[in-house]
Amino acid sequence: DAGVTQSPTHLIKTRGQQVTLRCSPKSGHDTVSWYQQALGQGPQFIFQYYEEEERQRGNFPDRFSGHQFPNYSSELNVNALLLGDSALYLCASNPSPVAFGSGTRLTVV
Amino acid sequence: GENVEQHPSTLSVQEGDSAVIKCTYSDSASNYFPWYKQELGKGPQLIIDIRSNVGEKKDQRIAVTLNKTAKHFSLHITETQPEDSAVYFCAAIPGGSYIPTFGRGTSLIVHP
Numbered sequence: 001d002a003g004v005t006q007s008p009t010h011l012i013k014t015r016g017q018q019v020t021l022r023c024s025p026k027s028g029h030d031t032v033s034w035y036q037q038a039l040g041q042g043p044q045f046i047f048q049y050y051e052e053e054e055r056q057r058g059n060f061p062d063r064f065s066g067h068q069f070p071n072y073s074s075e076l077n078v079n080a081l082l083l084g085d086s087a088l089y090l091c092a093s094n095p096s097p098v099a100f101g102s103g104t105r106l107t108v109v
Numbered sequence: 110g111e112n113v114e115q116h117p118s119t120l121s122v123q124e125g126d127s128a129v130i131k132c133t134y135s136d137s138a139s140n141y142f143p144w145y146k147q148e149l150g151k152g153p154q155l156i157i158d159i160r161s162n163v164g165e166k167k168d169q170r171i172a173v174t175l176n177k178t179a180k181h182f183s184l185h186i187t188e189t190q191p192e193d194s195a196v197y198f199c200a201a202i203p204g205g206s207y208i209p210t211f212g213r214g215t216s217l218i219v220h221p
Binding site for chain 2: 004033040041042043044045048055056058090092098099100101102103
């Protein structure tokens with residue numbers, strides 16, 4: 001039984017570029033949440049998707065957007081990348097974050 | 110919004126000792142308090158949680174206590190082992206919300 005899977009594992013982008021991160025929830029889970037974890041910090045909630053709709057959103061600008069597909073997988077898109085967007089991006093499935101993926105390490109240079 | 114403070118930021122113990130990590134929260138509406146363990150290169154993994162209608166919960170060597178009046182909750186690990194070395198995060202989630210607020214983490218180092 002696969003857990004939460006994320007791709008890619010690492011990514012380097014230039015300021016101003018756009019990036020798309022992908023997540024497949026744990027089998028049987030229909031809700032996906034995205035988090036940003038800066039170095040030395042706890043994860044910060046970005047948004048949650050359920051039934052292909054954004055259900056709740058944290059304090060992140062509109063440059064951060066997402067999508068959920070009918071198979072419950074999800075994408076996180078970040079436009080106009082800033083140096084401060086460098087972080088570990090985590091995906092979790094279920095309303096309460098029971099299972100996290102291993103994350104995508106995004107470096108913006 | 111919710112604010113979660115976590116202490117200490119680093120905790121170094123000898124194998125076999127106990128470790129205690131403490132968190133406080135500000136929003137009295139928070140009613141679910143999970144704890145996560147994050148090992149290097151991995152995402153956080155839920156290790157134990159507690160709801161506001163319970164004062165204490167145990168799972169083998171791990172226990173969590175909650176004091177709603179004082180708005181603080183703690184993680185207790187007994188008989189620590191080197192494999193317990195990791196970063197531990199507490200979180201608080203208000204009722205009716207799906208937005209967890211995490212503490213800043215505690216780096217636990219267990220020396221053999």
